[in-house]
Amino acid sequence: MSVGRSANKVWNNPIGRLLTLLVGGGLVAGALTIYPQILPVVRWAIPVSFVLWGASRLYFYGVGDPLSLATGCLLILGGFTYASYLLISMDEFTGTIAQLTPAVGIFTELFAAHYRNQD
Structure with missing residues (x-):
């Protein structure tokens, strides 16, 4: 069995996906310790990844689909x-809006x- 097929088998299993995310989080926490x-x-990798994720949505799905356009723009913003x-330094309301904007982009x-998977 190849490595790619083994990785797909683990990632397609919900428990395997959870364990993979937990091990990855543990490695990051250990490296930070x-x-x-x-x-x-x-x-700083978090906001950079949001911008790159939003740019990839615009690049891969274009601006023809309004929902993909909104997604890309919200992730970049x-x-x-x-x-x-x-x-x-921001006050509470501005800081809350600054932190909720990526969450709205993710949703x-x-x-x-x-909707892309339904087509």
Whole structure:
């Protein structure tokens, strides 16, 4: 059995997926414990990944589908708002909006993926 087929077999199983995510989270937590100077890299990787994820949605699915367009734009905006939250001191309301924008982008991506898979 090839490595790719084994990985697909584990990832398609819900318990295997949960264990994979737990092991990955444990590795990240262990790396942060051993090397605390990595923390700024991990902290800034989150907004960068939101921007790249949003750009990939726009690149792969184009601007013809309104839901994919909204998803891409919300993820990119969420990446920038979360980065500004990390960079600038904000009050409670502005900080909440800056942190909720990526969450709204993620939920619209879930809806867009659901409707893409139905076609």
